[in-house]
Amino acid sequence: MDKRAQILLKTLVEHYISDGQPVGSRTLSKCSGLDLSPATIRNVMSDLEELGFIISPHTSAGRIPTQRGYRFFVDTLLTVQPLHQQQIERLEFELSSPDPQELITNAAGMLSNLTQFAGIVMVPKRKTVSFRHLEFLPLSEKRILVIIVTSDGNVQNRIIITEKSYSASELTQASNYFNQHYAGNTFEQVKQRLHDELKQMQADMTRLMGAAMEASSKALDDDKDAVVIAGERNLLQVDELSTNVGSLRKLFEVFERRTSLMQLLDNSQRAEGIQIFIGGESGYLPLDECSMVTATYETNGQTVGTLGVIGPTRMAYERVIPIVDMTAKLLSNALSKN
Template sequence: MLNERAQILLKTLVERYISDGQPVGSRTLQQYSGLEVSSATIRNVMSDLEDIGLVSSPHTSAGRIPTGMAYRLFIDTMLVTQPLDSARVLQLENQLQPDNPSRLIAQASNILSDLTQFAGVVATPRREALTVRQIEFLRLGEKRVLLIIVMPDGEVENRVLLMERDYTQSQLTEAGNFLNQNYIGCSFSQIREKLRGELRQLHQDMSALMAAALAAGDEAAAKKSEDYVISGEHRLLHVNDLSTDMNRLRGLFGLFEQKTELLQLLEAGRKGQGIHIFVGAESGLASLEECSVITAPYSANGQIVGTLAVVGPKRMDYQRVIPIVDITAKLLGNALSQN
């Protein structure tokens, strides 16, 4: 527990460091804290804060900088954010046109990056939670069938099925009609469960076609559920806190390219309610030890389907960035729900 004076000085130090990017000395704290205390008193408080791991001294004669623990304390107990003004919200809403889901995801990623000047990440919607609007089969040639899956958001997935026997287009049309009449509005896992008993009653050749379609549908859903769109990662090259260490940058860009670990972090953010902030080592990823990741889940038709995030340095203006992440998640969800 910090006394009120220590809290004010720590808050001032974090704010000045975020603003200036330079170690904060006692004179600066005396000037900006509003406290009527001497420089010697401030130095004593700083020494105490350093002992408990909230600040550190990069050089013996310089001021102090906040640690990851200090940022966490600042975010949890000292930070006050204000929502974006209505004019800016309307401007952002106009940038998210609900005409194409893939374009929406890219637009949201660009908005996050443009407004924060960091990297904007949007995980694509989790398709296994969504239903199927339409299924069609087209004969491509002997033993080759094109499976066409229309998702509720209007996107189309195509898969080529290699079958053990040939089908006429009439048979394929019949199969598509059967699925559309009985199972539209279900996910592939639900279709499989409902078909479990009925497959035994279908003709063996039709049963094989249905099983192949379900397997391909699951694959399409899984692929779309394990990806994200990232914008503005090049902007991190110009962030002084990150660009001075090339090994750190290589690790960060490797993380973006490899995707799996960052997706797991986004998934962790998706499970929480509202904004979630990972500061430095809290992410559990070595490549993000000097970064903060601010995440927010987004919904479509009342159901959480994905997560978006901003990846930037720990020394970011949280008061400004958090509302941007929050409103972008809400606007993206609204736009997807209109599709």
């Protein structure tokens, strides 16, 4: 693509992002800064359309960028706008809590507030922890509350349903046995030891211990790879999305299940710097009308998670990219201080 075509494509994409209307040759002639006749501009537009960078909607003589056009624009033509000092100070203030979970929640909220799209933050994967203490408490005839305390002070409560009823003394005995023999082991180690040793115990107690380990593992798995999402409802205000109920339903199903988001964020974590997924490029977002901008964040120099913004493909990338980048850097600094 020659320089003239690049300038016209850049002008077209920027105008379409700004007002959402197909861009005609007259607008390009006025705003591109090029001294070209309307006929020449139309010829260049025709070439860009043939190359797949732009398309002409049926209802308009103007043109709009395709996914390929956005990709070329973002990779080659984009001029990023640095954040204002006031925005940076606002981010620093929000990301100054001593509580890591609050920092992550605040980061998602700030990404959403500053972009008016959906902000997402992947919670760091938990380190391998050992179990410190476990307690069984009877709730009803066959329902038991398991309280699990890990070595890092995390407390999880889980309810298990048993095949038979256990007396309070039996549950106390089971708790004491468990804590005496397995405290200080990781959950994987406890599982293996249980597998080998519980064969020698009574069958009823074996089932109770097995159920407790299953609940303990689930307690950790529920935290692992979690995603904090803020501002999903902002997307209801985006014209390209709000007019298509079916598309919105698909998008909100992704937010609800979160599995696809976690896979996408996990994949993004393997790359350095800003990652931009336009339309269906990611393979996880269900809509061609959506884009995602992500960046990794660190703790003490080690990458621990990914954050980003989901919005329409017609987003102001020059604004969103520095917001995502700065949020990642400030979150890294805040987590490292803790």
